[in-house]
């Protein structure tokens with residue numbers, strides 16, 4: 001028999017979202033007539049725009065012709081798409097040869113974990129998107145789990161709470177090789193200011209660390225003063241990799257398309273190029289994003305596509321505004337939700353899984369318990385704007401009946 005990779009025994013619980021689904025299913029079985037509404041998971045709900053589907057169809061149809069058929073493509077992604085990402089998203093601040101198109105941000109995060117390996121020390125925001133910690137556990141980069149603290153001993157947890165305006169206390173942070181940073185943040189909805197990102201870049205420079213900047217929700221930033229990319233900060237190309245995605249702005253959670261920027265200026269302590277190694281990872285462990293999906297991406301980034309993506313985002317942000325206002329009217333303190341599709345709601349003194357269960361059982365509304373995102377998420381719930389307007393309004397009506 002094969003010995004189980006012991007890193008799997010260290011995963012603290014099932015992945016958060018399957019656990020939520022399990023509990024949701026139990027309630028559905030007990031209440032077969034109940035309509036359960038999810039304000040929980042971050043999956044998109046609006047259909048793809050017809051314009052984007054046109055791009056998907058164009059490539060699909062071409063694949064059935066002798067002239068239009070294509071097999072394996074360039075592992076880095078189609079040149080036209082890399083150019084469009086470079087120009088339309090970064091305004092030329094990164095060059096196409098620094099952009100690597102992929103099958104999504106989550107997949108890139110796991111490949112980055114392979115790139116840096118198990119010996120790289122990591123700092124992770126607490127709370128955070130679970131993949132940073134769980135992926136690090138799977139490759140063996142975390143050390144032992146401390147039950148009492150609810151933390152791994154080799155991870156530096158950067159507490160991000162209302163007390164520090166969701167930005168870590170860098171002055172008291174030990175050096176690590178890698179620093180995961182997500183803005184707009186999942187789950188807190190916080191967006192780092194330009195000054196804060198500058199501090200982060202300076203901190204990484206001083207410590208010779210590399211920032212893994214997750215900007216999967218950058219399209220949700222409407223406040224022009226807030227940075228959408230870490231490369232808006234001077235010096236970031238020497239210390240930061242940026243991971244992003246078409247999933248949330250274009251509804252590509254199922255189509256699968258994302259990208260990662262690895263600047264040419266980024267190097268290891270021996271001076272060798274990180275971009276070169278990343279290219280090696282992508283050519284060895286990945287064979288390029290689906291050609292069909294990449295056509296969809298090209299259409300999403302043309303003039304019409306950008307307007308339509310904005311309409312989709314505005315729809316979700318209006319849902320978030322409605323939920324946030326409703327929660328505040330019940331005297332629940334909320335954070336985020338203005339430049340991000342997530343609202344971080346505080347239930348002081350309560351366990352987040354208890355509040356999750358109470359809301360689910362009494363109103364059939366699914367939320368996400370903050371504790372699932374890290375120890376500092378205890379006492380919070382994440383509400384998401386990714387739903388139809390009708391469901392959002394109905395969920396709000398149901399929540400009104402609860403006495404928080």
Ligand code: PLP
Pocket residue numbers: 042103104105106107129182186214216244245246247252253257258
């Ligand atoms: N990064 C963050 C912060 C996310 O919340 C998500 C998905 O919810 C992802 C990455 C995954 O994106 P993708 O669908 O491109 O894999």
